[in-house]
Amino acid sequence: MRNLRAAIRMVLFVTSTLGIYGVWFVLRIFIPNKIYWRQVIFAAWTSAFTRISKMTIEVVGSPPNPPFFLVTNHLSYTDMAAIRAVVKGVFVAKAEVETWPLAGESAATWARSSSTAKPPRHSACR
Numbered sequence: 001m002r003n004l005r006a007a008i009r010m011v012l013f014v015t016s017t018l019g020i021y022g023v024w025f026v027l028r029i030f031i032p033n034k035i036y037w038r039q040v041i042f043a044a045w046t047s048a049f050t051r052i053s054k055m056t057i058e059v060v061g062s063p064p065n066p067p068f069f070l071v072t073n074h075l076s077y078t079d080m081a082a083i084r085a086v087v088k089g090v091f092v093a094k095a096e097v098e099t100w101p102l103a104g105e106s107a108a109t110w111a112r113s114s115s116t117a118k119p120p121r122h123s124a125c126r
Contacts, residue, residue: 016048046084
C-alpha cells in the first residue's frame with residue numbers, strides 16, 4: 001500500500017510539473033510581463049508540490065514582508081518549494097543550477113534573473 005501511494009504521488013507530481021511547465025512555455029510567447037508571470041507559475045508549482053508530497057512546514061517566527069533580501073543555503077530540491085510556500089518573493093539562481101541532474105533546467109527556468117548579461121566586476125565595488 002505504501003508503494004502504491006508513493007507511485008500515485010510520483011505520477012501526480014510528474015503530471016502537474018509537465019502541465020504547469022507546458023502552460024508556461026505556451027503562455028510565455030504571448031504575455032508581456034514574463035518576470036511577474038514566471039513567479040506566478042512557480043508559486044503554482046510549489047503549491048502543487050507541497051500539497052502532493054503532503055509536506056509539513058513548521059515556521060518559527062514570522063516570514064519577512066517585502067521588500068527584503070533573503071539568502072539561503074538549501075540542502076535539497078524540496079527546500080525551494082518549502083521556502084517559496086512560506087516566503088513570497090522572487091528567486092534568483094546562480095548559473096550552475098542548470099547543471100543539476102533532473103531538476104536543473106526547470107529550477108533554472110523559474111529562478112532565472114531577468115537579464116543574462118553579467119554586470120561589470122567593478123560595479124560591485126562602488
